[in-house]
Amino acid sequence: MMINAQLFEGEKIRLTPVDLERDPQAIAGWFHDSEFLSMLNLPLTLPRSPSQIKKAYEEIEKEQDEKSSVFNFMIRRKEEDNNTGGTLVGFARIFEIEWSNATGQIMLGIGDAHSRGKGYGSEALRLLLDYAFTEINFHRLGARIPEYNEIALHTFEKAGFTVEARSREALNRYGRHWDLILLGLLRPEWEKTR
């Protein structure tokens, strides 16, 4: 990996900071898509208003700055007109970072429904892993994905993650219980995929 590699630039998408003035409106739209929320497995599937979103992202940025226990990126589709950095399509985050153990959890989602199924999630995950292993020097990354989210499971497994554990019947949604699947990717395994 070259020292001058642009780790935030993909072919179709790029990773960018949040735009606290413009993004909350679009993100609030994602939070009215209950299927999106349940795929992400946020603790409570509830809509949010733009000002609630803005406040939440301000807290994320504060935590990123003060504790470095989270790294948040917004995913934007690259456009001809480069003024805005691109159209917001999703987010990608490394959180629950434990520096002494060099571990973290990954979560990402393509919130804009029209932008799904185009490989943006896979590309964002690839960029995130490059960043995580060559800039932050993690030893392992984990993800927690509900068993009903087959698309995410496929995307993560394609990127090299393996299933490590199943929290049996940890989720109760759509009138039945589901397992929560824990996946992990170790640095030596990631290196083999490159």
Place this chain on the structure above:
Amino acid sequence: METMNKNLFHGELVRLTLEDADRVAAAFSRWGQDMEYARLLDSGPVRLFSSSIMRQWIEKEYLGDNPGMVNFFIRTLADDRLIGFIGLGGIHWNHGDAFVGIGIGEREYWGKGYGTDAMRVLLRFAFEELNLHRVSLTVFEYNPRAIRSYEKAGFAVEGRVREFVHRGGRRWDMICMGILRREWEQMQRVSAVTQQEAA
């Protein structure tokens, strides 16, 4: 031989309590200076805290009325000795799932069934009072005493988070365990039948 007892907070060796921070802060601070105890308990880097900061933390975590957690202290029934803590956190009420954490700070009570008894009391509270569907826990592979205790209490291994902890110059797995409501109920039925047969 297990006897039926009506008090949800009592086991056979221990009882679960909630008390003012002043009564427990010094013990928490002392336990925290036992590096072995601290490493068995948590994956974060072990740090030393004064009684004063412990008191504030206890006020917040134990006496703070947080909707997502229920924490207790553990006292022996025999001589009312404060020996540790046990609690549920990350309670997701809509899913009926929570994580349990336990620590026996007083070393002479390790390996004698006190932790297992406290866990049994906690599980009964979780399933009979909080009406949870499952209880989860994580434990490090270098803590075989705890793994055995959890298995005795009814937890099943559900997987291994590989190389999660980096300590003492090497990496260790974190083991995931869980117990479902119906498994706990089955254990109670088996235990009741055993009691009947012995009587």
